[in-house]
Amino acid sequence: xxxxxxxxxxxxxxxxxxxxxxxxxxxxxxxxxxxxxxxxxxxxxxxxxxxxxxxxxxxxxxxxxxxxxxxxxxxxxxxxxxxxxxxxxxxxxxxxxxxxxxxxxxxxxxxxxxxxxxx
Amino acid sequence: xxxxxxxxxxxxxxxxxxxxxxxxxxxxxxxxxxxxxxxxxxxxxxxxxxxxxxxxxxxxxxxxxxxxxxxxxxxxxxxxxxxxxxxxxxxxxxxxxxxxxxxxxxx
Numbered sequence: 001x002x003x004x005x006x007x008x009x010x011x012x013x014x015x016x017x018x019x020x021x022x023x024x025x026x027x028x029x030x031x032x033x034x035x036x037x038x039x040x041x042x043x044x045x046x047x048x049x050x051x052x053x054x055x056x057x058x059x060x061x062x063x064x065x066x067x068x069x070x071x072x073x074x075x076x077x078x079x080x081x082x083x084x085x086x087x088x089x090x091x092x093x094x095x096x097x098x099x100x101x102x103x104x105x106x107x108x109x110x111x112x113x114x115x116x117x118x119x
Numbered sequence: 120x121x122x123x124x125x126x127x128x129x130x131x132x133x134x135x136x137x138x139x140x141x142x143x144x145x146x147x148x149x150x151x152x153x154x155x156x157x158x159x160x161x162x163x164x165x166x167x168x169x170x171x172x173x174x175x176x177x178x179x180x181x182x183x184x185x186x187x188x189x190x191x192x193x194x195x196x197x198x199x200x201x202x203x204x205x206x207x208x209x210x211x212x213x214x215x216x217x218x219x220x221x222x223x224x225x226x
Contacts, residue, residue, distance in 0.1 A: 044206065046217070100210070106153070106208065109163050112162055
């Protein structure tokens with residue numbers, strides 16, 4: 001059974017940093033594109049970033065470029081999102097997701113972790 | 120960026136009804152469209168990929184069709200567990216985008 005367990009969400013002040021983690025199991029992590037999708041309270045879904053199987057390619061939505069960085073550790077079957085210079089508009093539930101290929105449909109979603117940016 | 124417009128934004132229906140949602144893309148995305156279901160407080164779940172392919176484990180009352188810029192998701196014989204919000208997602212090019220969602224409510 002595919003499982004994606006995200007963690008690391010917290011309350012952080014504007015301008016602060018946070019690192020999200022996602023532990024994957026039930027599939028060969030190193031063979032899959034992975035990504036992050038977020039959902040602000042009461043709002044729709046917004047794709048954040050995707051990363052290639054070996055980490056050599058990364059893609060981001062414009063609003064997070066230069067501030068959020070996706071990475072992975074295939075030896076640990078783990079996905080990460082380093083979040084710097086956080087803004088109030090980054091407040092959301094962040095979902096770890098598995099993608100069907102480079103720009104693929106998201107076929108499995110983690111349970112989400114809440115990031116709140118507020119003073 | 121590819122914009123996805125879903126309609127209606129919300130709809131009320133009864134158990135046993137047939138409902139159809141639409142998703143329009145701002146440019147041709149071939150069949151690179153997926154549909155996701157999200158229940159309150161839960162993560163989304165993939166229903167359909169590549170416009171018309173049913174994800175493993177999803178009931179056959181869900182079906183998708185379309186190509187190019189016009190897509191539909193149909194649910195035949197609504198069940199109580201189907202009342203949720205449905206999102207389309209384009210898988211054609213970066214940035215990946217989602218529609219704004221269609222909320223399906225019980226009449």
